[in-house]
Amino acid sequence: MIKTFTVLLAYQCLGELIAYAGNLPIPGAVIGMILLLASLSLRPGLASAIESDALALLRFLPLLFVPAGVGIMAFAGRVAHDLLPIAVSVVVCTALTIVVTALVGQGLCALWPARAASLAAPTTPFASPLHADGNTAPAAANIEKVDTP
Template identity: 45%
Template sequence: MQFLNGITLLLVYQLVGEIIVRLLGVPIPGPVLGMVMLFLTLMVRGAVPAALDQASGALLSHLSLLFVPAGVGMMVHFHRIAAEWVPITLSLLLSTAITLVATALIMQFTTRWLVRSPEADDAEQGGRPNA
């Protein structure tokens, strides 16, 4: 029964996300908005209910099955993919390169920002050793 309660909770958040997107015309998918709302709810609560934990665990254990519809969709539209393989390949390669560069720059920035060197600490203290 807990699994059913957890799935119901997930579907309610998805439904609420869909309703908000359709009413307000928000340019994001309803399930994504529902997931963000669920995340915020769990952050406020500070814990995951047992029913939601059980349902999400079961869904994650069968996650590979959720890729079957995407694979079928690719086979249905294979003729279009074959006809437009150059722009698809270029966009995939370009977006991957942009993501890698952006991730590297963000990681470099946050590392410099969060990890302070001993020289910077000494300079702030006027070169005095820590007592």
């Protein structure tokens, strides 16, 4: 766990250093994540070395939302006063995010059609997390994909 945390912290510090030294408008944490993504893409061994500990760290991700929730409660009057602009901006930004994500996905599928075809047609059957009796089980029951006319 310490090794994984050190790797993640090193990339964040490197990103902060690049952002500060280059006087960039991009947050250092974003630059660090981009560098981490590049490293994980170029060195698959790094991904396997930190994967299990990184997944364990993800269990604590909800704790990062606590300060935002406390801030909303602390400024409840202000939020109530500006509720309409906040709601409109959330809905519009969510819709724009969905549209941009779809367009980027279509662009990538057009750029790499062979990869898109392999992702679109899975070679393994779909799996259900439920048994036929409705109970969850560690081993999922296989369900064959059926083409309907």
